[in-house]
Amino acid sequence: MTATTGTTTARGFRSAELGWPELRRIPHPPYRLPVLGDALGTNLRTPVQESLRLGRRLGPIFRRKAFTKEIVFVGGAGLAAELADESRFAKHVGVGVANLRPVAGDGLFTAYNHEPNWQLAHDVLAPGFSREAMAGYHPLMLDVAERLMDHWDRAGAAGETVDVPGDMTKLTLETIARTGFGHDFGSFERSRPHPFVEAMVGTLTYAQRRNVVPDPLVPLLLRGASRHNRADMAYLNETVDAVVRARRSRGGTGNRGGTGVRDRGAGSGDLLDRMLETAHPRTGERLSAENVRRQVITFLVAGHETTSGALSFALHYLARHPDLAARARAEVDRVWGDTVRPGYEQVARLRYVRRVLDEALRLWPTAPAFSREARADTVLGGVHPMRRGAWALVLTMMLHRDPEVWGADADRFDPDRFDAAAVRARAPHTFKPFGTGARACIGRQFALHEATLVLGLLLRRYELSPEPGYRLRVAERLTLMPEGLRLNVERRVGVAGRDTARLPPSPPSPSSPPPSSPSGRPVTGTGD
Numbered sequence: 001m002t003a004t005t006g007t008t009t010a011r012g013f014r015s016a017e018l019g020w021p022e023l024r025r026i027p028h029p030p031y032r033l034p035v036l037g038d039a040l041g042t043n044l045r046t047p048v049q050e051s052l053r054l055g056r057r058l059g060p061i062f063r064r065k066a067f068t069k070e071i072v073f074v075g076g077a078g079l080a081a082e083l084a085d086e087s088r089f090a091k092h093v094g095v096g097v098a099n100l101r102p103v104a105g106d107g108l109f110t111a112y113n114h115e116p117n118w119q120l121a122h123d124v125l126a127p128g129f130s131r132e133a134m135a136g137y138h139p140l141m142l143d144v145a146e147r148l149m150d151h152w153d154r155a156g157a158a159g160e161t162v163d164v165p166g167d168m169t170k171l172t173l174e175t176i177a178r179t180g181f182g183h184d185f186g187s188f189e190r191s192r193p194h195p196f197v198e199a200m201v202g203t204l205t206y207a208q209r210r211n212v213v214p215d216p217l218v219p220l221l222l223r224g225a226s227r228h229n230r231a232d233m234a235y236l237n238e239t240v241d242a243v244v245r246a247r248r249s250r251g252g253t254g255n256r257g258g259t260g261v262r263d264r265g266a267g268s269g270d271l272l273d274r275m276l277e278t279a280h281p282r283t284g285e286r287l288s289a290e291n292v293r294r295q296v297i298t299f300l301v302a303g304h305e306t307t308s309g310a311l312s313f314a315l316h317y318l319a320r321h322p323d324l325a326a327r328a329r330a331e332v333d334r335v336w337g338d339t340v341r342p343g344y345e346q347v348a349r350l351r352y353v354r355r356v357l358d359e360a361l362r363l364w365p366t367a368p369a370f371s372r373e374a375r376a377d378t379v380l381g382g383v384h385p386m387r388r389g390a391w392a393l394v395l396t397m398m399l400h401r402d403p404e405v406w407g408a409d410a411d412r413f414d415p416d417r418f419d420a421a422a423v424r425a426r427a428p429h430t431f432k433p434f435g436t437g438a439r440a441c442i443g444r445q446f447a448l449h450e451a452t453l454v455l456g457l458l459l460r461r462y463e464l465s466p467e468p469g470y471r472l473r474v475a476e477r478l479t480l481m482p483e484g485l486r487l488n489v490e491r492r493v494g495v496a497g498r499d500t501a502r503l504p505p506s507p508p509s510p511s512s513p514p515p516s517s518p519s520g521r522p523v524t525g526t527g528d
């Protein structure tokens with residue numbers, strides 16, 4: 001089955017007046033100006049948070065216009081549930097996502113519904129997220145988490161605070177790179193983010209800015225940014241090509257080119273192997289070299305940025321609420337006991353820790369919106385006619401704070417909203433951090449397993465406390481990320497876990513042989 005079930009969905013940005021014949025019924029902010037629309041006073045840096053504030057005044061459906069582009073936003077639970085109906089609506093590759101096409105092309109995340117490579121890649125890669133595959137990634141996830149803890153142990157011992165988003169990004173990048181591609185970016189051996197991360201953040205930020213700047217104004221308003229963006233994209237491509245080359249060379253060793261990728265042989269069933277070697281089970285078709293490049297970029301980016309944010313928000317709330325942290329920690333101690341390296345099965349048993357994560361993703365869904373388009377002419381909410389191809393942006397953050405679903409205290413952090421009875425009592429389609437339908441997140445289980453495991457390990461090992469005076473600020477670059485979040489981490493005494501006092505004081509030198517993964521696959525590369 002394809003994501004479009006027979007209808008051809010349209011491509012590119014289409015402004016709302018083309019698809020919504022009764023657009024005037026949908027409220028917009030006051031003081032709209034000719035040419036500028038609602039752009040005056042718009043903060044380019046925090047469009048999502050600004051839209052949430054607006055939505056609270058304007059209602060469950062509203063529109064905003066910047067220059068020529070008008071977008072319909074949906075934040076009310078009733079309308080969002082309708083948009084989740086796959087028989088009437090499909091993913092729309094629109095704002096934000098469409099701006100990533102120059103770098104991710106027809107990779108899974110950015111593919112249009114009608115592009116054949118979506119189904120091909122989905123079918124080839126989905127088994128890479130099966131329960132069995134996840135159990136295989138688990139020991140690698142533990143290895144990376146241990147590197148993070150070595151780093152935090154040293155910071156804690158030196159009385160230094162830790163950079164939470166920075167460290168979570170190192171952790172999640174290393175995790176997807178190792179589990180998916182047998183690659184080591186050496187993030188924990190660096191004081192600055194890996195250049196891959198800087199190039200990725202540059203590309204995401206640029207894509208967000210392009211949402212509001214119309215094409216003719218790009219040379220004027222984004223000249224320097226566009227140049228920078230081209231360099232960022234070239235760097236992402238180079239890095240990925242080196243990772244792929246290393247794998248293809250099967251057995252070759254030594255550094256190759258500027259990205260310093262070392263290869264010690266082919267993998268054994270990770271995502272890259274699937275991309276390079278697995279044929280579609282029915283048609284026998286394989287991914288082209290160009291498409292593999294797109295998929296590797298897609299997975300390296302989609303596979304770490306959002307999970308890093310989710311972990312960071314969860315840690316922020318745990319540090320803010322010592323009572324909730326104590327409850328979560330008690331669960332970890334009870335479920336894991338003295339097991340130094342918890343097994344795969346022991347992660348899903350951390351029910352309360354998982355609720356903490358869900359609640360963090362409710363308040364700050366790190367992929368904060370997704371678009372849906374009509375498969376055929378329809379009427380949304382019985383009131384708003386839509387032509388086939390018309391689309392709306394579901395503002396997940398507003399949906400997740402709809403007081404009709406979450407109550408008058410919807411802005412309050414309360415993990416018990418996710419206890420089993422509360423979840424059962426709620427209407428469907430009210431919690432959508434991973435999107436919806438055929439194009440929902442393929443990495444959901446991967447992210448949840450990784451994040452629950454890491455939160456469990458960190459809770460067990462450290463007391464977390466906030467820096468005095470810190471107030472949560474949230475940066476936006478298509479994704480959401482806490483800004484400037486640093487925590488004090490203090491080792492708990494007498495608990496299970498590796499004793500890092502026995503670890504070597506510094507990371508292995510680049511000349512030492514790359515460590516082997518438990519599946520026997522050597523890990524390649526550490527350089528830029």
Ligand code: HEM
Pocket residue numbers: 091097108109110122176298299302303304306307310365366367369370371432433434435436438439440441442443444446447
């Ligand atoms: C907390 C972490 C994550 C969040 C919040 C998240 C969120 C999302 C959302 C909302 C979508 C749908 C976007 C849309 O409809 O336009 C999506 C799609 C996707 N995600 Fe994730 N994601 C996370 C982690 C991951 C991980 C770990 C991977 C890979 C290992 C991944 C890979 C993808 C891919 C490839 C797609 C496109 C799927 C398709 O269209 O077939 N994500 N994600």
